[in-house]
Amino acid sequence: MDTTRRGFLASTVAASGVAVTQNVAHGADDHAHDHQALPSDPVLRVKSLESLLVEKGLVDPAALDAVVETYERKVGPRNGARVVARAWVDPAYKSRLLADGRSALKEFGYGGATGEDTLVVENTPRLHNLVVCTLCSCYPWPLLGLPPVWYKSAPYRSRAVIDPRGVLREFGVTLADDVEVRVWDSTAELRYLVLPERPTGSENMSEEALAALVTRDAMVGVAQVALPQKGAQL
Amino acid sequence: MDTTRRGFLASTVAASGVAVTQNVAHGADDHAHDHQALPSDPVLRVKSLESLLVEKGLVDPAALDAVVETYERKVGPRNGARVVARAWVDPAYKSRLLADGRSALKEFGYGGATGEDTLVVENTPRLHNLVVCTLCSCYPWPLLGLPPVWYKSAPYRSRAVIDPRGVLREFGVTLADDVEVRVWDSTAELRYLVLPERPTGSENMSEEALAALVTRDAMVGVAQVALPQKGAQL
Amino acid sequence: MNGVHDMGGQQGMGPIQYEKNEPVFHAPWEGRVYAFNRTLGAWRKWNLDASRHGVELLPPADYFRMSYYERWLTRLINISISTGLLTREEVESGKPAPGTAKATPPITIANVEAAAIIRASARRPDAVVARFAVGQKVRARNMNPVGHTRLPRYARAKSGVIDRDHGVFLFPDTTAHFLGEKPQHVYSVRFSARELWGEEAKPQDGIYLDLFDDYLEPA
């Protein structure tokens, strides 16, 4: 437990520039590696922090529960999927959505945290859009919920801008050489949602049935929307 | 021991691109961190590797001893210091050294490993030279021995090219605003040695006494050469 | 800050690790860390940009070793200590400093929806004049601030075209360091893939960045 706390504080201290964890000259006994110890059990650390925050009156545990509950049960890719399906069946809505995402999304009641300035970009047979945040992990929370680990990871963030076609191939999407790829790097407080192509053969489907086809990945731009019988989606 | 080996191999495998250590999706029990374990005791690992290499007849332990002995006892900054002192007292040698470092260094018998193409760059009151290798840790071994940890470390390698004056300040060297700074990034098989300024007041000193003043740091360009009475050197 | 967080264009990070049916949080503690971050901001000791910068300040070895929510946890503790919301001793012991009066949380179950889940916008109503117009050719400045910035290294000194004017937003470079909001226009700037990455990129491909007025100069 003592080691735990020390390792934990070492990392805290390092972040404020007091210590560095790299290439520090180390003695022959090599014990200097201690400070690189894994941040031990986060479960215990978070429990201890929460009890401190509650005891100091800095947070209301019920409010914490509500935040977790919101993203675990209420806000997720189904939000974005409803918008996409509506745009597919309602050309007037689609025009509003592409021209002024903010207002069109408000028609669904979507907005708020990081969503108030969402831009919707449309895929066509000639144009493919891909969304990334190279600097951190910005993502349209109100429309897609919290991002998956791969979206937040170094491999995706690093390569999406320099090798979008290679990234797409890794996701199983192969683009023709003459398609235009547009990568949207979310460097400010704008968020991006891809309006995928409506799959051929879906002409007779209802808005609800269409919404069920639309995946999170398609709205990030790393997948296309397929009809169910055409094979399993990622 | 078993954990040791596993952690060790994980790292080996990762380097060949089979696994990644970062942001790997992890289960609720958080055990996936195992593969990030510190490469445990290098002493044991190196011992095991050496015994394997010897048993296979791939290395001669006596030759290993000789390599270690060479850099621990024979080759080091005293080599470079002798060259610098000679250049200070012998203008003809200095001319040869700056014009064709390779030949001039051969007069001392210095050459070989990474030293066959060493360039000597001269500090003056108007010009300060600083040597770095941003991509790895290239260094003039035959003249200075093996580099110190700080030279091989991220803080030095990253900042020497973008903020050489700040780096120099950290080493206690403050340059006038109108001095020209030249940073030599050792990106190919050329190596660099800084010929520091001869300290004022050293006019009557012998070549040997001068050589004793010249530090490793001064020949990398992060220090100036001072007379002993002017205070302790780094 | 030219840090390891500025990942655009890096290689050698390994394959993308896709997890099927990924849960929102992989463990309850991740949810708590997320919720701390979303609610503690209401104390107004810091702002979103300062908080982002907190992750950037992690030593590279930690940045790469930690999972996403470990980074969030660490930056939260760091910024709580540096802004005085918590003391190091409190974090270490898990107990409030002796004699601390209990505060009242600004965010409770009653107002959490409005106060935390709907976050304040970074858009500003200020009537700031735009320095650039849609269609104009611009160059991202070759700037290397040691503090927070949202101009990635890969776009610096590169030329692009203003594609859209998003309007006026607070400026992260100053906001993150509590030096004022300096509201200014943000533009979507299109850079051709070839301008950024050379001749091997497809000529028709483009990368769009949302860049602040202060990041740009006429090309």
Place this chain on the structure above:
Amino acid sequence: MNGVHDMGGQQGMGPIQYEKNEPVFHAPWEGRVYAFNRTLGAWRKWNLDASRHGVELLPPADYFRMSYYERWLTRLINISISTGLLTREEVESGKPAPGTAKATPPITIANVEAAAIIRASARRPDAVVARFAVGQKVRARNMNPVGHTRLPRYARAKSGVIDRDHGVFLFPDTTAHFLGEKPQHVYSVRFSARELWGEEAKPQDGIYLDLFDDYLEPA
């Protein structure tokens, strides 16, 4: 490869940690690792550039976590396995595969000075024509190879002046991948600090890089 090893211009790496009276090796195992690296090359299974690339291929988390000689140890094991000098099972067990005949080391105490301590030069006698002349203005190419290269990211697409022609050397980008030596001229190229880092740099300061013919184009 645009990897974390390419550190020029990065910030946030912390202060320089200076050690007074630093020993050559901090522990005997470091010396052994160094000596393995200096002697095993004589088996001609790899070359210096391939070996350097081996460090670049370490996952970033490992690169930052490991000490210098831990990196050397890991790359040595990796390249020994990938080139067939050792098998993974041998490394794991510390024992030669059953039935392996004992070899004779090419480097022994008798020839170690000439064969290992004096390393072969990368200079080549080939009469290759230089594409650039001293004093000529050049631009470093905007290239982003996924393999080994010695053109740092911070100099790409930047303009400089040929300061010196060092002569002909083998080309690391091909040599590291066993694709031939492709001998060519290496030049010392001077870049002004302002060209590389913008207006905050001092106008008189310069950064000199040793760059291969294939990295350059006329400016």
